[in-house]
Amino acid sequence: MAQIEFLEVAKRYANGHVALQNLNLQIRDKEFLVLLGPSGCGKSTTLNMIAGLEEVTEGSLRFDSTAVNGLPAHKRDVAMVFQSYALYPHKSVYENIAFGLRMRKHPKNEIDTRVRSAARDLEIEHLLDRLPGQLSGGQRQRVALGRAMVRQPAVFLMDEPLSNLDATLRISMRASIKALHQSMQTTFVYVTHDQAEALTLADRIVVMRQGVVQQIGTPDDIYERPANTFVANFLGNPPINFIDGVVQDDGSEPCFRSGELSLAFDEQLRAELAGCAGKKVTIGIRAEDIDEDATYADCQLTGEITSLLPVGSDQFIGLQNGGRVMFFRVGKERSYRVGDRLSVSVNPRRMHIFDQASGVNLRANAS
């Protein structure tokens, strides 16, 4: 059980590279926190700092209010699962799982009980005598999980643990990890660049970019109220559509205008954007936030269908409007053809509006 706190933490390498800047983050006890971002954003560095594998250059890192900056990895009560599994190739599955307990000098019979119980839970009991080289990717992943589980650590760290698995296995392992968190009742910190993993697993997500936290929030917060264009763009499949333009206010009906395109604001948007007349903005429309029946008459997008991408349950269409192609997710029931002209409307409530210069979300309820 542990609460982890980063206070003004920075990480600079000897070559001058800054991996992390001014990180302030509180990870609650028993929380499942996901660090999400593209490669090089500092998420793995943050995880390694918690593990004690990277030194903190500046600021303070605390476990339950005690600073642990100088505490080496082997003295912290953390367990970690790695992307490459990092199983010891010369040790059997049993010895791999038992190793952490042996290093901490647990009694032999207790080690045996814990190893066998974890192996049973992970359905790898029949593999205990094998060497890692004789296992499949999924089995290795389970051994790596078992090795961390038996330790019953205060903090459970995972560094892209599912990246090397195939798509089907990844989804079933996601469910296993979620169940593991519920049964272990301990703090989980999970690093990934996969938005689907983050959205499924997390209690809260921290989105990072180039060593700077972009947004911290629940999966809903992050998806529905992205703090800036980076966060909005990073989550969503297909990605959110951006249109650059200005807030036009001729006195009566403020709206968004970009060339020929005009999207009217509803009352709530008008209130939120009061005083923004003339401001250069970028609006973001998520692929699923359009209405094929063109319900919102003042908020219409018309264009030619340039591509159709069926994805099983529904389909993505590419719609060319004013020189740009936007992608939307539509139902399978209607059949479209490439070259058709289509009018869709956008629910103004679902529009994200960002300042064009800073990328910050201008809607007042954005976190």
Place this chain on the structure above:
Amino acid sequence: MSSALLAKRLALLVGSVLMLMYVLGPVAWLLSSSLQREADITSIPPHWIPSPPTFSSFKAIIDAGTGAVSTDGNASFVPSTAEYLLPALRNSLIVASAVVVLNLLVSIPAAYAMAKIRYIGRDMSVYFMLATRVIPDIALIVPFFLFVRKLGLLDNLGALIITYLAITIPFSVFMLLSYFESLPDELDKAARVDGCSRVQALIKIFLPLAQPSLVAVILFTFLTSWNEFLFALMFTQTAASQTVPIIVASFTSDFTTSFSFINAAGVVAIVPPVIIAVVFERYIVSGLSAGAVKG
């Protein structure tokens, strides 16, 4: 089997046999002549099979070493420095073993640190270390000599141990470094999170995995120390510190040369390296290539 394939195999077989004869010929002659009488060795044509084989040269080595026979009365058959051969064997064994042990003690932690710890000047230290091996040994004789004299270690086994460490450690570190670098960093991290200190991670995880490279380092270090001639010639003067190559070479400095004795001494000199090579043979190739893959 097609005739082309058959011809290819035959050519390979003939090539291999020729190669083996070229490499093993001198060793076979060494063995054979060590079991022959002096007159048979110099006879033309040479006898490859000793008839009858005689162990008199080996007996002479033991007798000379134990002082059982005076070398004065039998000068044409036993070199004047023959009595130093057995002490030289002991010296060589001490030097080679000490160099192997000390070399491992230094090169293992050094290679681990260079491979797995990012510190300022890491790359520089690797290049600097390798640069020392670019200089030919003969160019180092004078500075080494002055250094050894200053330490008061002339004619002392310590001088050889220090010198051989200086010439073997850089290459040993390089071999181990390549191997440690080829092992994923995550293995090191996993060990540390599992409760290992740096030293424990090295001993419990990296060393068992590096076994082939370690064996290669042991062989390289032992053979280099065992065969080294130049430094040993410069830094040793008496039987107290002279090693096998020096003593065997001295057998040719009398007015008469006893080939059978020299060859018997040669056989004795190659026994320890051969034993080591045979014991570790199966690791040698995998060790050298394991380190070479990611150099």
